[in-house]
Amino acid sequence: MPFVPQSPACDPHDCHRHHSEEETTTGIPMxxxxxxxxxxxxxxxxxxxxxxxxxxxxxxxPRPEFWFSVSGVTKGGRSYATTTTAAPTEVSEIGERAVLIxxxxxxxxxxxxxxxxxxxxxxxxxxxxxxxxxxxxKELDDMESDHMRTVQLxxxxxxxxxxxxxxxxxxxxxxxxxLWGLVNNAGVSTFxxxxxxxxxxxxxxxxxxxxxxxRTTKAFLPLIRRAKGRVVNISSMMGRMxxxxxxxxxxxxFGVEAFSDCLRYEMRPHEVKVCIVEPGNFIAGTxxxxxxxxxxxxxxxxDELPExxxxxxxxxxxxxxxxxxxxxxNSGSTDTSPVxxxxxxxxxxxxxxxxxxxxDYYWWLRMQVMTHMPAAISDRLYIY
Ligand SMILES: NC(=O)c1ccc[n+]([C@@H]2O[C@H](COP(=O)([O-])OP(=O)(O)OC[C@H]3O[C@@H](n4cnc5c(N)ncnc54)[C@H](OP(=O)(O)O)[C@@H]3O)[C@@H](O)[C@H]2O)c1
Numbered sequence: 001m002p003f004v005p006q007s008p009a010c011d012p013h014d015c016h017r018h019h020s021e022e023e024t025t026t027g028i029p030m031x032x033x034x035x036x037x038x039x040x041x042x043x044x045x046x047x048x049x050x051x052x053x054x055x056x057x058x059x060x061x062p063r064p065e066f067w068f069s070v071s072g073v074t075k076g077g078r079s080y081a082t083t084t085t086a087a088p089t090e091v092s093e094i095g096e097r098a099v100l101i102x103x104x105x106x107x108x109x110x111x112x113x114x115x116x117x118x119x120x121x122x123x124x125x126x127x128x129x130x131x132x133x134x135x136x137x138k139e140l141d142d143m144e145s146d147h148m149r150t151v152q153l154x155x156x157x158x159x160x161x162x163x164x165x166x167x168x169x170x171x172x173x174x175x176x177x178x179l180w181g182l183v184n185n186a187g188v189s190t191f192x193x194x195x196x197x198x199x200x201x202x203x204x205x206x207x208x209x210x211x212x213x214x215r216t217t218k219a220f221l222p223l224i225r226r227a228k229g230r231v232v233n234i235s236s237m238m239g240r241m242x243x244x245x246x247x248x249x250x251x252x253x254f255g256v257e258a259f260s261d262c263l264r265y266e267m268r269p270h271e272v273k274v275c276i277v278e279p280g281n282f283i284a285g286t287x288x289x290x291x292x293x294x295x296x297x298x299x300x301x302x303d304e305l306p307e308x309x310x311x312x313x314x315x316x317x318x319x320x321x322x323x324x325x326x327x328x329x330n331s332g333s334t335d336t337s338p339v340x341x342x343x344x345x346x347x348x349x350x351x352x353x354x355x356x357x358x359x360d361y362y363w364w365l366r367m368q369v370m371t372h373m374p375a376a377i378s379d380r381l382y383i384y
């Protein structure tokens with residue numbers, strides 16, 4: 001099956017990646033600032049990045065490239081801009097390439113496993129509930145395809161992660177050629193203001209979203225490195241902008257962003273690409289929240305609240321916050337294809353983007369304002 005690089009053409013989920021002619025809040029054109037920042041590097045670093053200094057002997061240093069096109073649009077993996085002037089040049093084959101996805105019991109993970117399988121990839125679908133015979137693993141197993149391999153995988157359990165590495169290594173056709181893709185998708189969420197959230201809750205969410213991502217990445221990285229493959233981390237728009245009553249989730253996704261950036265820098269010499277997907281609100285299309293889950297979180301939270309917090313805020317205020325969360329969940333998109341397409345692009349394009357923003361325009365604009373404007377303005381616009 002041909003390994004078709006995805007088109008970088010502008011589409012509704014793509015247009016936001018352009019910010020070439022942008023002006024900054026200081027009124028200075030973005031291109032000027034980028035050029036100034038580039039030229040202010042120490043000379044030693046400039047020399048290393050200069051075209052023509054490829055370390056051919058080691059075969060590790062990637063081909064030097066100009067990160068900015070003549071139009072000032074950032075290119076390639078550096079930013080979330082499109083490659084408007086540099087179309088992908090290579091066409092490769094999916095062949096025996098394999099991808100491991102965590103959290104395939106439901107939601108994006110389940111849909112992605114089926115989608116990539118259809119495209120011809122060998123799928124290792126990590127499922128939390130496989131051994132219990134529940135969740136999506138049964139349906140994936142029922143496909144009876146030798147390209148669809150489910151594997152018990154709790155990302156919080158080091159032994160399970162290590163068993164999964166052994167399973168993948170022993171069943172890959174050529175373990176020496178490694179694993180093409182790792183998609184860190186497993187995640188949980190919760191809600192609640194800082195004063196309402198227990199330390200146990202902070203730790204539970206971080207254990208899956210942050211430490212689970214790091215644990216799984218470290219375990220599979222040698223295989224990915226051998227394949228010069230891809231790591232795709234599913235973060236969230238909440239990994240770029242914080243929100244009241246979402247701190248347990250936001251801190252983990254901010255952590256995933258930082259981890260991914262560090263890993264991207266480190267992996268560049270090894271030609272491993274690290275991409276971040278930051279979905280907006282797709283809650284209606286996944287199992288991340290449900291009215292029942294929100295109610296059960298709220299009941300437990302209220303029961304465990306310190307007396308002073310319960311008394312000072314009062315039940316009425318607490319119930320209003322829970323109702324707000326319920327309505328936020330109902331507003332999400334049921335069509336998860338923008339997320340699935342973004343992850344697919346990250347795994348199949350010869351020039352994947354660093355960041356993908358599958359989200360509707362409201363959230364995209366809000367994210368730009370929250371991340372580019374002074375807080376005095378963005379806070380007033382969106383928070384207070
Ligand atoms: N839905 C959205 O609007 C949205 C927006 C931004 C980002 N995201 C992110 O997208 C990712 C996928 O979430 P989703 O929306 O598809 O929700 P989902 O349907 O709940 O999928 C998350 C999956 O992760 C699994 N999981 C939970 N704990 C795990 C563990 N310890 N080890 C392995 N798997 C575990 C869950 O299994 P169980 O079902 O068995 O618990 C579930 O199958 C998450 O990282 C989430 O933060 C989602």
